[in-house]
Amino acid sequence: MRFEPARASRVSGARWDIFCNVVDHYGDIGVSWRLARQLALEHGLDVRLWVDDLTTFHHLCSAVDPGLDRQIVEGVAIRHWRPDADVRDPAAVVIEAFGSRLPEPYLLAMAARAPQPVWINLEYLSAEDWVEGCHGRTSPHPRLPLTKHFFFPGFTQSTGGVLCERDLETERRTELAARPQRTGTVATVSLFGYGGPAVGALLEAWATGAENVLAMVPESRILPDVTGFFGLSEAAPGQRLERGSVAVLILPFQSLDQYDRLLWTCDCNFVRGEDSFVRAQWARRPFVWNIYPQEGGAHWAKMHAFVDRYTEGVSAEAATATRELWRLWNRGETSAAVMGTAWRRFRSAKSELGARADAWATHLRQLGDLSSNLVRFVSEQL
Numbered sequence: 001m002r003f004e005p006a007r008a009s010r011v012s013g014a015r016w017d018i019f020c021n022v023v024d025h026y027g028d029i030g031v032s033w034r035l036a037r038q039l040a041l042e043h044g045l046d047v048r049l050w051v052d053d054l055t056t057f058h059h060l061c062s063a064v065d066p067g068l069d070r071q072i073v074e075g076v077a078i079r080h081w082r083p084d085a086d087v088r089d090p091a092a093v094v095i096e097a098f099g100s101r102l103p104e105p106y107l108l109a110m111a112a113r114a115p116q117p118v119w120i121n122l123e124y125l126s127a128e129d130w131v132e133g134c135h136g137r138t139s140p141h142p143r144l145p146l147t148k149h150f151f152f153p154g155f156t157q158s159t160g161g162v163l164c165e166r167d168l169e170t171e172r173r174t175e176l177a178a179r180p181q182r183t184g185t186v187a188t189v190s191l192f193g194y195g196g197p198a199v200g201a202l203l204e205a206w207a208t209g210a211e212n213v214l215a216m217v218p219e220s221r222i223l224p225d226v227t228g229f230f231g232l233s234e235a236a237p238g239q240r241l242e243r244g245s246v247a248v249l250i251l252p253f254q255s256l257d258q259y260d261r262l263l264w265t266c267d268c269n270f271v272r273g274e275d276s277f278v279r280a281q282w283a284r285r286p287f288v289w290n291i292y293p294q295e296g297g298a299h300w301a302k303m304h305a306f307v308d309r310y311t312e313g314v315s316a317e318a319a320t321a322t323r324e325l326w327r328l329w330n331r332g333e334t335s336a337a338v339m340g341t342a343w344r345r346f347r348s349a350k351s352e353l354g355a356r357a358d359a360w361a362t363h364l365r366q367l368g369d370l371s372s373n374l375v376r377f378v379s380e381q382l
């Protein structure tokens with residue numbers, strides 16, 4: 001679909017507000033920050049990002065000063081979203097990331113604004129079929145003359161796609177071209193996840209396996225399970241731990257850009273949540289997803305829905321190897337023997353899964369990136 005110039009200028013002249021309530025971990029702010037940065041830098045928009053937890057934000061972006069209520073970073077006006085923040089001046093486009101509840105005074109100001117703001121709820125990413133039917137739907141506010149639009153990221157043409165910076169693929173290719181070829185005798189792995197008993201089981205399987213594995217572990221919640229396997233209570237960045245066929249290198253928590261580079265250069269990436277999950281897909285390498293656990297086990301349907309799509313067209317062996325390793329990793333498998341068998345099957349399919357990872361990223365690119373799809377969607381509502 002073409003982006004009409006008249007509408008484009010209305011979108012670009014308008015201010016955009018993004019509200020992010022950091023529920024836990026880094027995904028909420030990771031996605032909100034990426035989107036805000038892209039809207040400002042790539043679409044030239046006037047963006048304010050309201051975040052209630054600047055300390056977590058600082059962890060992902062060191063340029064953010066947690067002590068400042070107002071600051072501009074990479075072209076984005078960042079506001080500390082405190083309960084008493086002055087929110088009486090609503091923007092023309094308002095994005096609630098992941099159902100972050102807008103403050104009542106802001107809603108009232110939105111209702112009083114003419115023309116009415118375009119109000120978007122940016123939803124969680126899911127590969128489930130129902131997403132297509134809900135993407136773009138509207139919901140009237142129960143009391144105020146406001147309409148909320150639901151914008152769903154996703155993996156098909158009938159969804160909003162996923163975030164991807166304009167130059168990401170060029171940067172990836174340049175980076176890989178500049179790196180010397182690896183010998184291929186060691187499987188390099190990046191390890192990020194929610195932790196739990198499967199970590200020890202996997203490390204034991206690697207330690208006793210025939211293949212040498214080098215696991216790079218950025219400092220994060222998984223680290224105690226990793227150090228625990230080596231009988232240590234803690235380990236510092238730069239430390240290398242070894243047992244049998246496995247070596248673990250502890251890394252400092254990476255900047256967003258460094259983290260991408262780590263994913264691009266590993267043979268296999270263990271990722272989690274939403275944002276690192278997407279970044280692993282752009283890395284075009286086989287990966288293992290630690291899905292964010294939901295109450296009542298709702299995450300299992302989400303995981304299987306993604307595996308169904310992701311493994312479409314691959315051999316039954318490769319599809320089963322993927323589903324099984326992901327299932328064991330997510331359910332917290334404690335047996336090193338079971339984990340070892342699953343890992344070996346997954347690795348046996350590495351050529352096919354590598355080719356599929358490449359084709360999958362090409363498919364995702366064809367959906368258009370989420371920020372451009374969102375700008376187009378908003379322009380249609382103005």
Ligand code: TRH
Pocket residue numbers: 023024025026027028030031060192218219220252253254255256257259271272273274275276277292
């Ligand atoms: O941190 P996550 O688990 O985030 C979330 C939140 O829990 C959220 O509440 C939930 O709704 C959502 O998942 C689905 O996982 P995620 O999304 O992968 O976010 C991690 C971020 O951290 C991502 O932006 C990548 C970044 N990161 C780095 O920048 N450097 C690093 O070294 C690592 C390991 C990650």
